Amino acid sequence: MRGKIIFLAGLAAALGAGWAGFPYAIYTSRPQPVDFSHKVHADKAGAKCEDCHAFRDDGTFAGIPTLDKCAGCHAAAMGTTAAEENFIDQYVTPQREPPWASYARQPENVFFSHAAHVKLGNVKCESCHGALGASDKLPRYRQDRISGYSRLGMSMTDCIACHRQQARADSCLDCHK
Amino acid sequence: MTTTRRDIFKFAGGSALGALLTPAPWRLITDTALWSENWPGIPRPARGEIRAKFTHCSLCPAGCAVRARCVGEQPVSLAGVRGGLCPFGVTGHQLPYHPARLRQGPVSEAMAAVADAIAKCGPGERVAVLDLRPGRTASWTARRAMAVLKNGWYIAPVQSPVAVDLTKARTVLSLSAPLLERWGTPANVFAVRDGFRLIQADPVESRTAALADLWLPIRPGSEEALALGLAGQLTSAETAAMTGLSEHQIESVGQTIGFGRLSLVIDRAMSPAVVALNVKLGGWGRTIVPRAEAPVPPEWKKAAPVTDLATVPDRSIRVLLIDESAPGEYLPWDAIEKKLAAGNPLVVVFAWSANGYGRYAKYVLPTPVYPEATDDIPPAIDSPAPCFRIAAPLLAAPAGVVTPSEFIASLAGLPPADALRERARAIHQGGRGTLVTYADAKSVPVKEVKPDDFWKALNAGGCWVGQALPPANFRAPVGQALPPANPSQGLVVLATPPAPSPASPLFTKLYQESDLLLAPNCIALHPQDAARCGVSAGNRATLETPNGKWSVRILTDSSVRPGVVLAARPEMASASGKVVRV
Numbered sequence: 001m002r003g004k005i006i007f008l009a010g011l012a013a014a015l016g017a018g019w020a021g022f023p024y025a026i027y028t029s030r031p032q033p034v035d036f037s038h039k040v041h042a043d044k045a046g047a048k049c050e051d052c053h054a055f056r057d058d059g060t061f062a063g064i065p066t067l068d069k070c071a072g073c074h075a076a077a078m079g080t081t082a083a084e085e086n087f088i089d090q091y092v093t094p095q096r097e098p099p100w101a102s103y104a105r106q107p108e109n110v111f112f113s114h115a116a117h118v119k120l121g122n123v124k125c126e127s128c129h130g131a132l133g134a135s136d137k138l139p140r141y142r143q144d145r146i147s148g149y150s151r152l153g154m155s156m157t158d159c160i161a162c163h164r165q166q167a168r169a170d171s172c173l174d175c176h177k
Numbered sequence: 178m179t180t181t182r183r184d185i186f187k188f189a190g191g192s193a194l195g196a197l198l199t200p201a202p203w204r205l206i207t208d209t210a211l212w213s214e215n216w217p218g219i220p221r222p223a224r225g226e227i228r229a230k231f232t233h234c235s236l237c238p239a240g241c242a243v244r245a246r247c248v249g250e251q252p253v254s255l256a257g258v259r260g261g262l263c264p265f266g267v268t269g270h271q272l273p274y275h276p277a278r279l280r281q282g283p284v285s286e287a288m289a290a291v292a293d294a295i296a297k298c299g300p301g302e303r304v305a306v307l308d309l310r311p312g313r314t315a316s317w318t319a320r321r322a323m324a325v326l327k328n329g330w331y332i333a334p335v336q337s338p339v340a341v342d343l344t345k346a347r348t349v350l351s352l353s354a355p356l357l358e359r360w361g362t363p364a365n366v367f368a369v370r371d372g373f374r375l376i377q378a379d380p381v382e383s384r385t386a387a388l389a390d391l392w393l394p395i396r397p398g399s400e401e402a403l404a405l406g407l408a409g410q411l412t413s414a415e416t417a418a419m420t421g422l423s424e425h426q427i428e429s430v431g432q433t434i435g436f437g438r439l440s441l442v443i444d445r446a447m448s449p450a451v452v453a454l455n456v457k458l459g460g461w462g463r464t465i466v467p468r469a470e471a472p473v474p475p476e477w478k479k480a481a482p483v484t485d486l487a488t489v490p491d492r493s494i495r496v497l498l499i500d501e502s503a504p505g506e507y508l509p510w511d512a513i514e515k516k517l518a519a520g521n522p523l524v525v526v527f528a529w530s531a532n533g534y535g536r537y538a539k540y541v542l543p544t545p546v547y548p549e550a551t552d553d554i555p556p557a558i559d560s561p562a563p564c565f566r567i568a569a570p571l572l573a574a575p576a577g578v579v580t581p582s583e584f585i586a587s588l589a590g591l592p593p594a595d596a597l598r599e600r601a602r603a604i605h606q607g608g609r610g611t612l613v614t615y616a617d618a619k620s621v622p623v624k625e626v627k628p629d630d631f632w633k634a635l636n637a638g639g640c641w642v643g644q645a646l647p648p649a650n651f652r653a654p655v656g657q658a659l660p661p662a663n664p665s666q667g668l669v670v671l672a673t674p675p676a677p678s679p680a681s682p683l684f685t686k687l688y689q690e691s692d693l694l695l696a697p698n699c700i701a702l703h704p705q706d707a708a709r710c711g712v713s714a715g716n717r718a719t720l721e722t723p724n725g726k727w728s729v730r731i732l733t734d735s736s737v738r739p740g741v742v743l744a745a746r747p748e749m750a751s752a753s754g755k756v757v758r759v
Contacts, residue, residue, distance in 0.1 A: 003183070007190060010191025011194055014191070014194070014198075015198060017196075018198070019199050022199065060227070107211065108221045108222055
């Protein structure tokens, strides 16, 4: 009887550590450099996703906007909040690019075309990026200690699931060129 | 209550089972796989702005126009502008990463050694530059440098004085010239291929022979005999006996290429005999023209003349500088070696790999390689008009490399100058010809372009095309005697592509194909030839050619044409060879 209890104790300890402790221990966490609110920009400035996350002339996706884009409106402080003041002092005035951490960074061996998905496939931004565009606060960037990728990123499983649901090609070479 | 060892094992067993029921081990497997994707040494695709750059390929004298797709500053694919590129040209942007690429060399030490050797040159001893691709601006710099040195020589492979105009030809008779393979500019040749009938006289069914309208399987080494027969210096019967063709075939070809029928006869190097035949057929000023060169600044005309290696006295060169940076026609090392002075001559080779003449040199100095090198490409043999094309670099050269022309110029004390720009200025001042730019597909008279714009356009892959001289100004080599008929009585040694490097048997395709290729120590010949030479399959023998002797193993193959020896090593190739049983 005592042996069974010890065995079950080990089982319970491992289950607890694996389900409750491991998912937190595997990630490091850090805040984004700027306390950015998509919601404020969408509501008050009337900005749409593509106003900042634009396509280049050659059709490629520019990704996270550079400081030039931000400074177009924020050349001077546009409010009195601490976040605004920090952004102006730390980045706009010294002309330093904010070291944004990308939630959606993909491995080098993945070829993903925003143009094909957004322009040809009419896929909404939220389909992959969730409700990030309507959030009032950027979530903390949680990086896998081993793989180096974000917790919030799109995984291959997500891509395949969507492609199968939409009856699109899902062979290896469609994404891994 | 005491904890026993059994308790610890039971707890560990429970933990192990519990761990398997959590996401941890499975997640660790996935994470480890993703982590391994970022290990050092794993290639990463370039990121950056995608642009098209234009240049010219300098891998061979054809100098095809190239459109490079660049990501950031990195060329990621090459394509031809006017027609296609050869397989070498398409993959040329990988050359800087070749495992045999040289990146560092004893430049200062070599400079000091050369200066010392020049100072110690004895009477009658010479300093020479061997340039494998003459006619470049870098070649002019070397010639000017050798003119400054009182005992300087500029040596280069003999170049044909004529160019051909395939656009004017209605019939082309090729005497073993690989017209559809690497003779001339591939894109230009194929662009006009439908405009002429091609007769290929070739001992073997080469790729050109296979694609020709008519293949004449002549005896090895009898090309000149056929030329003499067609020129009327041999009778049809004599020509037939020497070439192995029938009299009817020879007469039929003679009628096809008769006088004034816009016929062109070519061989590998447009030899004097073939030029004379073309003149006799009325092709002078029509299908063949003098080979023109882009203008050079007047002060360059004092350069040293081009010397043929054969005319250089034996044992006369104390210091030899070999510019191998631009691949061209290689001269056998045996022929070079006997020109070197006895007693420790100094040989310096400029090359991107030590596998060429570098094997015989005291110093091998690394050079930029295409597409790092800035160089110009002289007009190809199928370019009737002069032209000036720059192989503009697509990549920055590594820090340790040296430009041969700069090294040689500094040795002779020439003032440092951008020779390419000086030549471009001279061309612009001439005011003739047109500037062709590939980015916008425009052709603009040079007179309408400003000097700076002209230079910028050339560096952006543009090409200056001059005007061919009118026929009245030609000085035709009429009366030049054809050499006496003397077809080789020995075996013609042809080099096949070398066997690939040893690969894993898992690469079954490569592995199987490698069995079809000759090993470097084997030669193949027809069973009749083998019997004539007294050898049979598997024997050890010596292959003797004017280039040297090699110990080889014999393979017999009835598909090899009689009179021909197939060898894997390019240096074995020769018009006359002999197989001697060991």
